Amino acid sequence: MFNLAPLMLEKVGIIVIVAFLLSKMRTFRQVIQTEHSTKEKIMLILLFGAFGIISNYTGIEVHHHTVGRPDWLTEMNQESALANTRVMGIVIGGLLGGPTVGIGAGLIAGIHRYTLGGFTAFSCALSTILAGMAAGYFGKRRKQNGKQISSAFAVIIGMALEAVQMLIILVAAKPFHDAWELVQLIGLPMIFGNGLGTMLFMFIIQTIKRDEVRARANQTNQAFLIADQTLPFFRQGLNFQSCKEISGIILGLTDADAVAITDDHQVLAHVGTGADHHIPKSKPETGLTRKVLENGLIAIARSKEEISCFHHQCSLEAAIVLPLKVKNKIFGTLKMYYTEPEKLDKVQRELAEGLANLFSTQLELVAAERQTKLLKDAEIKALQAQIHPHFLFNSINTISALCRTDADKARKLLLELSSFFRGNLQGARQMLIPLEKELANVKAYLSLEQTRFPNKYKIVFQIEPDLGKVLIPPFTLQPLVENAIHYGFPRSKSEGRIEITIFSKDNQLQIIVADDGKGIPEDRLEVLGKQVVHSKKGNGTAIFNITERLKGIYNGQASLSLKSKVDLGTTIIISLPFDSKGGLNQHVESIYSG
Incomplete structure (x- = not known):
């Protein structure tokens, strides 16, 4: 028994070395890692069956109490037996591949x-077949219970089936006396040797699976890195320049x-090998691409013939072509080519x-984002259109009255009204305008209002220099000034005061x-700016409109706050993002630059 133990360890080492060498082969790793199709099960049967054959050939011949020389066995004495590691490979095959693989191997x-x-x-032949059947059954049951085939489990099953x-052998081998002597000699070395071999073999399998997880x-x-780097270009839409940048990023990271x-209908970008004849703006020339555009299914090619490139000298020999879809409609393709x-x-x-x-998801999100932006633009324009209709009728009535008493002043006010509504119409077509234009609109409005209500209020402007652009x-500004005039001084006999102050502070325009x-x-x-507040003067609607426009344009980066005390006055503060160079926050500029 003790003479046999080191020889068994040597045989175990042979099988483990073979397993280690196989683990470096891509095909072996792929078969071990994946769920097993019929083809892969056949491969596993042949693989672990081959392990059993190798174990037979490298086994140790035992003749009565004599342990033979380690040699390559092709035939045996009819009175001899064989000590080997055959069951180890069969058990592992059954545990990994299930009953079909276990029985086959x-x-x-x-x-x-x-x-x-x-x-x-x-x-021995019978016990090998039964070991494969039993290992396959136990492996399948363990997987059905949601448990992994651990090394400890495999060792226990391997040693038990060796036992x-x-x-x-004791039951079937004749004569019983020889069988008994044989089991006494080889039993423990084979049980523990196969247990050790199973453990080492499973360590190799687990290393392969860990590598797969990694x-x-x-x-x-x-x-995710590719998605993060390409997202800014997807937001530009799929055009020749953005697709060239996207393709370059993928090429560098794969x-x-x-x-x-x-x-x-056309190639938007081709970066890397073959760029001399796969030219942007041309029709997709490869048959593989046309096939994917037609059926919307992933296509893989592993030869030039399958790629079907019209250029006979093309060095690309493998490709995967994938459909890009937006709302389940084929928008285009992503193609990755390989020279090997x-x-x-x-x-x-x-x-x-x-x-x-x-x-595909990014394209859908970009499309949805654009639709949301268009909807928000429409909402903002609708809100803008609500601001001034009543002012038009009041101004026309005032000018009409002046035409009979002061034609020159009526003419001047008519020009002011024209200037005001010209700015109004321009503003309705733009999300942002220069501050100087907004101030011009306010002053045109004030000219008309002060004609209607002379000596009712005084306007003071305090504008920081160089903010006009x-x-x-x-x-x-205009709706807030209008509120101050009509709501702040409804029946006041003394002259009111309105101050408009504009300056920059801490990257904010105040x-x-x-x-x-x-x-x-x-x-x-408490409710102004949060909801429409019904008022004869329209106060709640104006502030609510401004608040909603600020939310839509600045995405939470702007704010409007009110401070007021009865009989003391009201202060409204608007804070807008403002960069250090004196311009609008770049985030807002990028949103509304198209």
């Missing part, structure tokens, strides 16, 4: 063992030798599929409109 190794002969040939083999994690990080993007078919492995395929899904939303009028009651102050 067991039949291959068992039949081969039977052909070698020896007085335990039948019992069962010893029992079968590769998937890296693949996910890589996909193993592809060329990357191309098309829409449904081996580069297009499972990791690259999954990465490409993930990128295509991410890009700063962009602000149109109709920001606009302050303050009056010393009658003020706003506290209960009304």
Whole structure:
């Protein structure tokens, strides 16, 4: 027994070394990692059946109490037996591949063992087949219960089935006396040797699976990195320049030798190998691309013939072409090319599929974002149109009355009214206008109002120099001035005062409109700007409109606040984003630059 133990460890080492070398082969790793199709199960049967055959050939011949020399066995004495690691490979195959693989590999190794002969040939062949069947059953049950095939579980099953083999030898091998002596000699070395071998073999399998998990994690990080870097270009829409940038980013972060993007009728970009004849603005020339555009399914090619490139000298020999979809409609394709078919492995395929899904989602989000922006623009223009209709009729009535008493003044006011509504119409077509234009509109409005209500109020402007070109939303000041005039001094006999102060501070443009009028009651102050407040003067509607426009344009970066005390006056403060160079916040400029 003790002489046999080191020899068994040597045989275990042979199988483990073979397993280690196989683990470095891409095909072996892919078969171990994936869910097993019929083709892959056949491969596993052949693989672990081959392990059993190798174990038979490298086994140790035992003749009565004599342990033979380690040699390559092709035939045995009919009175001899064989000590080997055959059950180890069959058990692992059954645990990983299920009953089909276990039985298949067991039949291959068992039949081969039977052909070698020896007085335990039948019992060893039978026990090998039963071991494969049992391992497959236990492996399947464990997976159905949602548990992993751990090394400890595999070792326990392997040692238990090796012990069962010893029992079968005692029952089936004749004469019993020889069988008993054999089991005493080889039992413990084979049970513990196969247990050790199973553990080492499972460590190799688990290393492969850990590598797969690590590769998937890296693949996910890589996909998110690509998505993050390409998103700004997707927001520009799929055009020749943006697609060239996107393709360059993908090329730099994957193993592809060329990357191309098309829409449904032309090549938008091709970066990398083959760029000399895969030219943007041309029709998709490869048959593979046309096929994907027609059926909307992923296509993979592993030869020039499958790619169907019209250029005979093209060095691209493998490709994966994926459809880009927007709302389930084929918008174009993403293509990744390789100069060597081996580069297009499972990791690259999954990465490409993930990128295509991410890009399709990004295209849908960009389309939705544009629709939202258009809707918001329409809402803002509708709000702008609500601000001044009543003012028009009041002004016309005033000018009509002056035509009979002061024609020159009526003419001047008519020009002011024309200037005011010209600015009004321009503002309705723009989200942002220069501050100087907004101030011109306010002054035109004041000219008309002061004609209607002379000596009712005084306007004081305090404007920081060099702010005239700063962009602000149109109709920001005029409604507030209108509120101060009509609500702040409704029946006041003394002259009121309205101050308009504009300055920059801490990257914010501050606009302050303050009056010393009658003020706003506290209960009304709480809801102003948050909802439409019914009022004969329209006060609540104007402030609500301004608040809504600020939300739509500045996406939460602007604010409007009110301070008021009854009989002391009201102050309204608007804060707008403002960069250090004296312009509007770049984020807002980018949103409304198209």
